[in-house]
Amino acid sequence: MRQRLTSGATPYLLVLPMLLAIVVVLGYPIVNLVELSLQQYGLFQLINHHGIYIGLVNFSTIFGDSVFWHTLIRTVLFTAANVGLTMGLGMLLALLLERVSLAVRLLLTVALVLVWSTPPVVGVEIWQWMTNVQNGVLNYALTQLHLGNFIQHNWYTTTVSQYAMVTSLLVWGALPFVVITTYAALSQVPSELVEAAQLDGASAPRVFTAVTLPVIRPVLLILTSLSIIWDFGVFTQPFLLIGPDQQNPSNYLMSIYLYVEGYGQTNFGLGAAISIVMLAIVAVLSVFYVRAMVRVGDE
Amino acid sequence: MSRKRSTRTGWNIVGVGVFLVMVFPVYWMISTAFKSDSQINSYTPSWLPTQFTLQHFRTVMNTPGFWSDVTNSLIVVLVTVVIAVGLSFFAAVALARYRFGGRKLVIVLVIGIQMLPQTGLLIPLFVLLARYHEVGTLSGLVLVYLTFALPFCVWTLRGFMIAIPRELEEAAMVDGASRLGAFVRILLPLIAPGLVATSVYTFITSWNEYLFANTLLRTGHHYTITLWLSDLTGGQRAIDWGAVMAASTLISIPVVVFFLLVQRRIAYGLTAGAVKA
């Protein structure tokens, strides 16, 4: 039975600096965001520093817009696919890192850090080259491997295909952090416990679920909740890879919907309202993981 | 014994395969940096930079602003990392080891901040910072980066701390260490891998960050390297992809260096001196 320490001022002093930084910098902007969502605030109002209070009209506009609902469903599915792939592959690669020799581990770590440090815009450009209709490596390789005729195949004609390209780019870019962090968590698993379980005759999957998983569970919960947050609100890669010219209501993601409807049309009040709705949705999507995480710490 | 070795070889082969797949796009970026312009714009891709040239690297290093912007980025990022990791370690300790009133609220705040769509905050942040003459300055940018880095670092470090049994610190306190001393001397080394992951993440995110840098620094005279890079592709004229790739290659070097340093000093340095349970 673990008991929490309940001594006086110490915890408050420990969190104070962090809280201070956040409140000082984000306090006003967050309050302002809420205010804006209740106002009509376009270019005219921006120039004159004065909005028109219209109550919840912005929100009813959003909820009455069928584009919003379709975009929401599309984004949820997109997020599920990305998070699933990132966490699944991330876990596998972290386990792989444990099992290879030191030289290969170093090789992989360097590769991961290089991938991690690639600026997102550069990642988009590399992907555009690789998936190019005329001379992309992807078409060339698939045809050579006799997986079909992919000469001059355009990967950006259907929404599903566009998303597949974006997903591959995002997962590639997200793996380094997940793999390195999961591997760090794995290194905290006491080797004595693992050896003891193996000596007892437990199979590898059993060792994993009984010994490893409970130790790394907090970190996995964090990574999953963070991945949900990031993948739901991702903007740069889908916007640039699919192309600013190719964005239309049939392939919007939530962040692009926010950008086009809010800022593209200089409707800052509506943009603020969409931001708050997005915040609420992400909170709902990640509540399970966050609650599990908080409860873990309470044991 | 030999079965273990052949399994390991098997894993090594898989590992090398994964390495090739992951690193291919990066290889493409680096090899493009060394290719001549005609090879880059060629319709048929060439795997190796057979028309090898250092011209793009020279162009990049001679373009005005490159070195000063790299310096600006380094300053901003290093200050952010040190302060963020430092402050968040202590905040994470509070959340992982203490029970106190308002604890749940702090957790909600920490996770909630990370859910905010950042585009919504750009204009209000600019207006706020402008009031205190912190726009166009590196210090203003550091403040903003800190604010977004802190919740992430706290959240992640807390996760690593929870996995460490409390008994280790209690044992050290029985030996006469103060509570805080126990945290620093026992807990900190044991979550070293977590510190590495968190600090490298903060470094990279701040290093590559564009949205806030673009909003806050455009009216001043100190740009970060991400702004410099985006301006290479921002005009209506032809984009010099060789230069962009050369620049990106150069820009990734500090990240790799930082990772290696941190890996060596934190992960090895701290654990070497830790009191073993």
Next chain:
Amino acid sequence: MKFRGLALLTAALTLAIGVATASSAFATTTHTLTVWLQVDPQQNTAWMADIASTDSAFEAANPGWTVSHQYLPWGTHLQTLDTALAAGGSNVPDVVEMGNTEMTKYMAEGAFANLSGDKSQFANSSHWLGGLTASSTYNGKLYGVPYYAGSRVITYRSDLFAKAGVKGLPTSLAQFQTDLTKVASKEKKVKGFAPLYVGGEDWYTALGFVFDYNGSIAKYNGHKWVGTLDSKNSIKGLTAFQQFFDATQPKSSITANGTTPTPYSVFAEGKTSANYGPAWYSCCTGKNYTKVTKQFVMPSHSKGKSMPGFLGGSDLVVPAGSANETQAVQWIADYTGTTSEKALDAIGNIPNATNLLTNSVNDRAAARSWFVPQAVNWVDVENANVLPTMLRSILSRQLTVKQAATVASEQIASTLNQPAS
């Protein structure tokens, strides 16, 4: 122990930031004129020299003043402007370069200072290019000064044309199409060759055909906007574009937007014999073809005339919140004066007045031009990709020309008629 090192490091870095911040504060002891231009000049030494000489002339005439420049990328410069306007005060720049298609919305919301009274200060103002003047005027008042324009020309491989037996430059669209087909038949062996590189979704090209037949995008009938892409003339133009496209393009170009891959890189690779685009494309057509790269004005379907080209360009404005309007006007007058505009012309831009036009291909292409509707919400039509979608449906035969044009017309009308946000 080890933390001392970290503490020292942080202190040193914080000091560095402090110094950096302080040094920028020292710059405000004199008056500063803040000028925002786009990044294009930075890639051209002659252009930067022009700006520098304007600055020195201004500073000589205004002792105690310095000019401070920002060079902004096209993609995000409007967001940067919005943010500065929101913060107000000293954050508002004094001179800003705006793309001509970006002007209307801001003029309608009162973002720019009224320069009607200063018109006489600007050289050649009575000869300003129609397209640019239209973009700087709202409700009869002048809110911007034409800066420079860009039109479109055909950049072509004179050697391939000669090889195919093409004699002389085409004077009509039909002639041009025949010439292109001749070149294509000679280059059958080159994989993926298209005699003219045009993207199916490139509406800047396609709509030239519409205006060539006296069609238009939308008209304001006094109290609301009416979409006119489904008018008889517009449909004639779109059909002409469809026929031209079918005759000269491979199917894979239907979904191309004409900018990725860049036309001049396709040219440099030998996969096309002609580009339709800005005159500066000739810079980048590859080492192999520098000697044979030439240009001519794209012909209209009417013999002897030129195809109307989209008149792109920029205007210079003074934001309404700027505290230095007088000095800003002076700087702009200097920068758009005759000497400066001639320098801009030499660089490859089209100058802002008809009396400054030379006989270059680039300048002649501006003789017939078209522009987008002067509507506050036009930017929203562009952001919703209405025109690329229409072209895609036409070229892929998903819809007939009339159907696609009708859909687009309705969308444009409803977007333009929405109350300004």
